Amino acid sequence: xxxxxxxxxxxxxxxxxxxxxxxxxxxxxxxxxxxxxxxxxxxxxxxxxxxxxxxxxxxxxxxxxxxxxxxxxxxxxxxxxxxxxxxxxxxxxxxxxxxxxxxxxxxxxxxxxxxxxxxxxxxxxxxxxxxxxxxxxxxxxxxxxxxxxxxxxxxxxxxxxxxxxxxxxxxxxxxxxxxxxxxxxxxxxxxxxxxxxxxxxxxxxxxxxxxxxxxxxxxxxxxxxxxxxxxxx
Amino acid sequence: xxxxxxxxxxxxxxxxxxxxxxxxxxxxxxxxxxxxxxxxxxxxxxxxxxxxxxxxxxxxxxxxxxxxxxxxxxxxxxxxxxxxxxxxxxxxxxxxxxxxxxxxxxxxxxxxxxxxxxxxxxxxxxxxxxxxxxxxxxxxxxxxxxxxxxxxxxxxxxxxxxxxxxxxxxxxxxxxxxxxxxxxxxxxxxxxxxxxxxxxxxxxxxxxxxxxxxxxxxxxxxxxxxxxxxxxxxxxxxxxxxxxxxxxxxxxxxxxxxxxxxxxxxxxxxxxxxxxxxxxxxxxxxxxxxxxxxxxxxxxxxxxxxxxxxxxxxxxxxx
Amino acid sequence: xxxxxxxxxxxxxxxxxxxxxxxxxxxxxxxxxxxxxxxxxxxxxxxxxxxxxxxxxxxxxxxxxxxxxxxxxxxxxxxxxxxxxxxxxxxxxxxxxxxxxxxxxxxxxxxxxxxxxxxxxxxxxxxxxxxxxxxxxxxxxxxxxxxxxxxxxxxxxxxxxxxxxxxxxxxxxxxxxxxxxxxxxxxxxxxxxxxxxxxxxxxxxxxxxxxxxxxxxxxxxxxxxxxxxxxxxxxxxxxxxxxxxxxxxxxxxxxxxxxxxxxxxxxxxxxxxxxxxxxxxxxxxxxxxxxxxxxxxxxxxxxxxxxxxxxxxxxxxxxxxxxxxxxxxxxxxxxxxxxxxxxxxxxxxxxxxxxxxxx
Numbered sequence: 001x002x003x004x005x006x007x008x009x010x011x012x013x014x015x016x017x018x019x020x021x022x023x024x025x026x027x028x029x030x031x032x033x034x035x036x037x038x039x040x041x042x043x044x045x046x047x048x049x050x051x052x053x054x055x056x057x058x059x060x061x062x063x064x065x066x067x068x069x070x071x072x073x074x075x076x077x078x079x080x081x082x083x084x085x086x087x088x089x090x091x092x093x094x095x096x097x098x099x100x101x102x103x104x105x106x107x108x109x110x111x112x113x114x115x116x117x118x119x120x121x122x123x124x125x126x127x128x129x130x131x132x133x134x135x136x137x138x139x140x141x142x143x144x145x146x147x148x149x150x151x152x153x154x155x156x157x158x159x160x161x162x163x164x165x166x167x168x169x170x171x172x173x174x175x176x177x178x179x180x181x182x183x184x185x186x187x188x189x190x191x192x193x194x195x196x197x198x199x200x201x202x203x204x205x206x207x208x209x210x211x212x213x214x215x216x217x218x219x220x221x222x223x224x225x226x227x228x229x230x231x232x233x
Numbered sequence: 234x235x236x237x238x239x240x241x242x243x244x245x246x247x248x249x250x251x252x253x254x255x256x257x258x259x260x261x262x263x264x265x266x267x268x269x270x271x272x273x274x275x276x277x278x279x280x281x282x283x284x285x286x287x288x289x290x291x292x293x294x295x296x297x298x299x300x301x302x303x304x305x306x307x308x309x310x311x312x313x314x315x316x317x318x319x320x321x322x323x324x325x326x327x328x329x330x331x332x333x334x335x336x337x338x339x340x341x342x343x344x345x346x347x348x349x350x351x352x353x354x355x356x357x358x359x360x361x362x363x364x365x366x367x368x369x370x371x372x373x374x375x376x377x378x379x380x381x382x383x384x385x386x387x388x389x390x391x392x393x394x395x396x397x398x399x400x401x402x403x404x405x406x407x408x409x410x411x412x413x414x415x416x417x418x419x420x421x422x423x424x425x426x427x428x429x430x431x432x433x434x435x436x437x438x439x440x441x442x443x444x445x446x447x448x449x450x451x452x453x454x455x456x457x458x459x460x461x462x463x464x465x466x467x468x469x470x471x472x473x474x475x476x477x478x479x480x481x482x483x484x485x486x487x488x489x490x491x492x493x494x495x496x497x498x499x500x501x502x503x504x505x506x507x508x509x510x511x512x513x514x515x516x517x518x519x520x521x522x523x524x525x526x527x528x529x530x531x532x533x534x535x536x537x538x539x540x541x542x543x544x545x546x547x548x549x550x551x552x
Numbered sequence: 553x554x555x556x557x558x559x560x561x562x563x564x565x566x567x568x569x570x571x572x573x574x575x576x577x578x579x580x581x582x583x584x585x586x587x588x589x590x591x592x593x594x595x596x597x598x599x600x601x602x603x604x605x606x607x608x609x610x611x612x613x614x615x616x617x618x619x620x621x622x623x624x625x626x627x628x629x630x631x632x633x634x635x636x637x638x639x640x641x642x643x644x645x646x647x648x649x650x651x652x653x654x655x656x657x658x659x660x661x662x663x664x665x666x667x668x669x670x671x672x673x674x675x676x677x678x679x680x681x682x683x684x685x686x687x688x689x690x691x692x693x694x695x696x697x698x699x700x701x702x703x704x705x706x707x708x709x710x711x712x713x714x715x716x717x718x719x720x721x722x723x724x725x726x727x728x729x730x731x732x733x734x735x736x737x738x739x740x741x742x743x744x745x746x747x748x749x750x751x752x753x754x755x756x757x758x759x760x761x762x763x764x765x766x767x768x769x770x771x772x773x774x775x776x777x778x779x780x781x782x783x784x785x786x787x788x789x790x791x792x793x794x795x796x797x798x799x800x801x802x803x804x805x806x807x808x809x810x811x812x813x814x815x816x817x818x819x820x821x822x823x824x825x826x827x828x829x830x831x832x833x834x835x836x837x838x839x840x841x842x843x844x845x846x847x848x849x850x851x852x853x854x855x856x857x858x859x860x861x862x863x864x865x866x867x868x869x870x871x872x873x874x875x876x877x878x879x880x881x882x883x884x885x886x887x888x889x890x891x892x893x894x895x896x897x898x899x900x901x902x903x904x905x906x907x908x909x910x911x
Contacts, residue, residue: 003466087327087493095495097328098282098313129639133696136600137652137703138629147651151642179313184300188280188309202438203291204463 010207048119078173122155290314318403327493388431401434632700638692690721
């Protein structure tokens with residue numbers, strides 16, 4: 001018990017003094033996961049719209065598949081990407097292993113299914129009368145899509161928040177493709193909150209782990225809080 | 234109470250939340266980005282990728298040495314730490330430039346298969362057999378092989394307070410443990426592994442294994458570095474620390490550029506030579522004294538006979 | 553202006569429209585009335601190019617609107633539509649109304665002016681900055697109307713626009729419909745299941761039943777000379793009696809209805825099976841008294857079987873060989889001193905008897 005309390009106290013000290021190690025790791029987590037979320041959004045939203053409004057054989061099966069991929073084990077994705085970008089793998093020449101770029105790729109792939117699926121839900125939740133109204137007002141295909149997205153904007157924003165939350169909380173793939181490297185430069189390191197917590201815990205640095213854990217919580221919950229507030233205005 | 238209510242109302246304003254969030258993120262990014270950047274050198278730094286084992290990495294010896302190297306050679310060192318098996322795999326796949334492990338048998342195979350070249354030994358220490366102060370199997374002061382035999386006997390006989398926690402992964406420590414069992418005359422897979430409740434496999438890193446042994450008041454084999462790092466939190470004591478078989482030799486070797494031509498072989502060579510240079514050997518010999526009262530490593534430089542390697546491996550820089 | 557030629561529409565195995573033929577003239581208000589599920593919405597959607605017909609064709613200004621896909625956007629843009637469910641976008645009222653203009657690339661100040669005018673027209677001036685979703689149903693529907701009208705369409709389609717609204721809003725919308733047609737000359741096609749609304753607003757009515765127009769004509773024609781028994785039922789003719797033509801002279805026919813002779817002002821040949829349709833308002837009831845009355849119509853004795861209140865009136869049903877009911881004000885009922893079982897005399901002119909041939 002004493003160890004836990006001691007740990008928490010030290011953790012607060014690290015946070016309040018903006019300890020540079022902790023902040024660097026936090027910043028890196030945000031940058032990597034935010035990048036992944038943005039890329040995934042740019043892919044998921046048009047893809048979701050295309051699937052939702054498209055008519056093609058196997059559409060329902062595709063949507064089912066996407067929803068099944070929600071529970072894709074992160075470490076499996078990590079393993080797959082590791083095998084692909086390792087020097088002996090097909091994309092080895094890109095020298096991506098153990099770089100932040102690889103982590104962005106892994107997280108993007110990880111959150112793509114859930115963001116696409118939630119986008120599809122959001123769009124199909126738009127009242128059919130709204131769809132008819134837009135078409136009857138003479139919307140071109142593009143205008144139609146843009147306006148439907150506007151109507152569903154809150155649900156889509158929620159999807160983005162879910163994606164970010166998932167990306168920043170992920171540890172399996174991050175360790176496999178990132179290597180949890182603490183290099184001397186910000187841009188070469190691949191240590192993020194989740195992998196750092198894993199390392200510090202295994203090394204017995206409880207207070208460091210707790211500090212990192214608290215920061216991760218603040219970020220993950222903070223993003224959701226902001227999104228929810230925006231939605232309720 | 235009223236004040237709290239007002240604070241709540243203001244806090245819940247959308248703008249306030251945005252502002253606070255933005256400020257926090259900005260602060261983090263600023264602190265994070267500036268906190269760890271070294272002098273921005275206009276020249277493109279060479280990157281050196283090293284795969285090493287968790288037990289070596291967790292001692293923080295490498296973190297202590299890398300800034301010196303980076304300064305001198307204008308390079309950036311990226312270290313990936315994993316279990317010995319994994320680190321070797323990274324080496325085999327050419328994902329790193331240097332491999333630093335402490336498992337002679339597997340290193341030999343690695344070299345023989347042509348994956349590695351230019352092995353140099355830079356440090357050594359000893360494994361220790363730790364356990365509860367009460368020492369129910371009575372192994373204190375024994376030779377390692379005899380101690381293992383005693384633990385197994387008492388454990389198999391049904392003494393419930395005798396437990397051995399094994400790493401149970403593909404680590405150097407686990408290999409060492411298996412070597413001791415073999416030296417004591419047992420067939421590991423048939424006579425030790427799964428032979429009873431007394432033998433438990435943790436499947437995790439050294440630190441977690443030590444903590445598990447601590448919880449169970451059990452025996453375990455540990456490298457000295459990790460044990461010293463955790464000693465303050467453990468009730469386990471060192472029971473056996475002498476015996477040639479406990480020798481733990483650390484090496485650094487280049488990944489073979491003939492196999493992977495686009496490896497940074499120059500800076501890899503520099504690193505290995507760095508590790509066996511006089512100054513670094515002094516650093517190695519004194520590392521940890523301040524913190525633990527005893528050094529975590531012995532410099533390999535002058536003790537090549539003792540540790541059973543050639544003089545060339547500890548002295549000769551790679552050409 | 554709009555020509556429907558044998559239009560049909562199937563959804564899978566279900567046939568909703570089966571051969572709708574009719575015409576809407578430029579500048580008129582045309583009501584499509586019919587029971588729920590008759591296909592009114594489907595028909596309007598086909599006209600607005602929200603769906604394609606399975607068979608037949610629709611011509612607008614002589615152009616087959618479903619023939620060329622590339623032209624569909626242009627054609628759709630000259631029509632505006634208001635739907636049964638008030639559908640407003642999750643933004644301000646001004647933004648809602650401006651949507652159609654934005655699609656057409658109108659300039660900002662131009663848009664603002666037109667939106668203001670449109671809101672003024674529907675009585676929502678000053679509502680511009682309010683969130684559209686916070687308005688009442690009637691207000692939302694007016695926003696929808698403004699949104700459809702601001703693009704200056706040649707044709708305004710309305711699918712049961714007042715079905716979900718309170719009476720005050722209904723009146724407002726109906727007012728607007730008349731004004732838009734009168735002041736702007738917009739051709740309006742609207743559907744409703746409320747036949748009285750059709751009667752109030754439309755120049756011509758199409759009665760859609762079983763997937764086709766059972767009758768197209770002026771309200772008067774439809775209400776007093778229904779083309780079929782079903783139409784008669786739908787337009788609220790309560791008295792429909794079956795009979796056989798037994799004789800006739802110039803312009804008038806005598807029909808035997810269950811033993812009672814009825815004279816109708818119609819042209820049917822002897823032996824024809826017909827259904828007699830008589831509006832309740834055309835039936836007068838008087839207490840049975842001795843003495844002849846000079847009346848060149850039908851006079852039938854009978855007994856009152858029921859008196860049922862209906863708003864400020866009462867529906868009095870009399871059995872004179874067959875059931876006939878009349879609508880009388882309470883005062884008249886009181887004055888006549890009649891009640892259930894009273895012997896009365898029912899009279900109605902031959903002109904008020906409309907015959908429909910039985911199929």
